[in-house]
Amino acid sequence: MKKSYYLFNPGRMSRKDNTLQFIPVDAAGIEGTPKYIPVESVANLYAFGALDANSSMYNFLGKEQISVHFFDYHEHYTGSFMPKDYLLSGKVLIAQTQHYTHQKKRLLLAQKFVSGATGNMLKNLKYYHNRDKDTSIQIDRIEDLSSQIWETDSIEMLMGIEGNIRITYYSSFDTIINDFEMGIRSKQPPSNEVNALISFINSLCYTLCLDAIYHTQLHPTISFLHQPGFRRYSLALDLAEIFKPILSDRLIFTLLNKKIVTKGDFDIQLNSCLLKESGRKKVVKSWDERLSETIMHRSLKRNVSYKHLVKLECYKLVKHILDMEGYQPFKAWW
Amino acid sequence: MHINATLINLYHICARECWLHANGIRMEHTSDTVYDGKLLHEMSYPLRADRHTEISLTAEFSNEIVLTGKVDFYDSKARTIHETKRSNKTAAAHEWQCKFYIWLFALNGIDDVQAILEYPKSRERTNIFLSEADSVYLSNTVDEVYHLLRSDLCPPRLDEKICKHCSYHDLCYSGEDLSSY
Numbered sequence: 001m002k003k004s005y006y007l008f009n010p011g012r013m014s015r016k017d018n019t020l021q022f023i024p025v026d027a028a029g030i031e032g033t034p035k036y037i038p039v040e041s042v043a044n045l046y047a048f049g050a051l052d053a054n055s056s057m058y059n060f061l062g063k064e065q066i067s068v069h070f071f072d073y074h075e076h077y078t079g080s081f082m083p084k085d086y087l088l089s090g091k092v093l094i095a096q097t098q099h100y101t102h103q104k105k106r107l108l109l110a111q112k113f114v115s116g117a118t119g120n121m122l123k124n125l126k127y128y129h130n131r132d133k134d135t136s137i138q139i140d141r142i143e144d145l146s147s148q149i150w151e152t153d154s155i156e157m158l159m160g161i162e163g164n165i166r167i168t169y170y171s172s173f174d175t176i177i178n179d180f181e182m183g184i185r186s187k188q189p190p191s192n193e194v195n196a197l198i199s200f201i202n203s204l205c206y207t208l209c210l211d212a213i214y215h216t217q218l219h220p221t222i223s224f225l226h227q228p229g230f231r232r233y234s235l236a237l238d239l240a241e242i243f244k245p246i247l248s249d250r251l252i253f254t255l256l257n258k259k260i261v262t263k264g265d266f267d268i269q270l271n272s273c274l275l276k277e278s279g280r281k282k283v284v285k286s287w288d289e290r291l292s293e294t295i296m297h298r299s300l301k302r303n304v305s306y307k308h309l310v311k312l313e314c315y316k317l318v319k320h321i322l323d324m325e326g327y328q329p330f331k332a333w334w
Numbered sequence: 335m336h337i338n339a340t341l342i343n344l345y346h347i348c349a350r351e352c353w354l355h356a357n358g359i360r361m362e363h364t365s366d367t368v369y370d371g372k373l374l375h376e377m378s379y380p381l382r383a384d385r386h387t388e389i390s391l392t393a394e395f396s397n398e399i400v401l402t403g404k405v406d407f408y409d410s411k412a413r414t415i416h417e418t419k420r421s422n423k424t425a426a427a428h429e430w431q432c433k434f435y436i437w438l439f440a441l442n443g444i445d446d447v448q449a450i451l452e453y454p455k456s457r458e459r460t461n462i463f464l465s466e467a468d469s470v471y472l473s474n475t476v477d478e479v480y481h482l483l484r485s486d487l488c489p490p491r492l493d494e495k496i497c498k499h500c501s502y503h504d505l506c507y508s509g510e511d512l513s514s515y
Binding site: 087088089092215217308316323329331 | 363
């Protein structure tokens, strides 16, 4: 089972024969004991600290299809090293493109993404509503809005509804989360603890979706709900919509309400709020544990991890665009 | 269109798998079984490479169809093809793959070639020969595969026991349980 490695300590990562060697370097420039990471065990790397590496290491990672995701000092996602595509299917690429250029086909997929995301948001709201957190206003409003998803006849209109749903959904966070105020969603920079967590964990969710897509024949830049971007892999954004409520938001509620992450884990400035390294480590650890948790999959009839669910979503998309089976977004049932 | 021995093998297991594979939708990288088979191939007969050669064959079947095959171990002295497989679960498909190789040799004017199908794990070996009827059957099969692959429609899934061990299993069976919609 391959796993993610999260690098917090500054140091040097290099290729040593056919394995990876990491030598930590402290503030004074003193090298610590090397750690060895067998390359077969690596799914991907996350670089949070200062990472020294040379092209021979990247060539090695590229050959092994291992991506590296970079985050700057303020835990902003800055970009990824994505190895060359290794799963190419002209058939899938053409079909995927046709589903984008054909307006009705594109809208249908986009509507399904929004409907899946909305279903998963409602699931969260209802869960807390049953636990003495009154989210009835948001539930009613979102149910009303979600009935309009299928009546939209353009992506812009759909995006408008999606935006309203999300604003309504975020307005329940202050009810759901104890002891922290979120207020409105603010991004660059996040203005408070909840916003800081949302930004950080959503970018983790994005990289998760990006890697899942990379290991299939789908093309990461051809998306349906989001405008296919330049400078970003917009299909990963589409996919992340579905999983953010299940993976990111539920994790945020747990981290704060169970006091795993506390006030002391944040660095609050005049108009910005960032996670300290202690907080970042806690978040990443919980995130990684969450991804390996399993649920009983109803059609595969076996336990699958949350991480694998994202991959299954990619498979379902492949089937949809090849006209094998209509895509139904993943909706949590628990 | 190129039709190779792998596609002939897959066609006898599952038309959908054959279609997906031919269209570049590959899943081998996700499958431990496939990886295991690859290792087995490399480890089973370490000394074999000395006396055997790898050989690639092609034959023009028609204006549209070119047949290709890559034999890992060919013993030219004994005119014998060795094909190693992990398990005999899909033995019929393996046999047709071997017969396809023999047929390719014949189409290239090399007759009296035989194949030995080897299952190192269970220590079984099967000798494979090509009959006149087999050649006719293969010729028809090539036509069927050609028509299958020309179609834009992916064949339905099998829904058989064997699906559980297939590297495409999660692709085929990943649909949502619609009762939740």
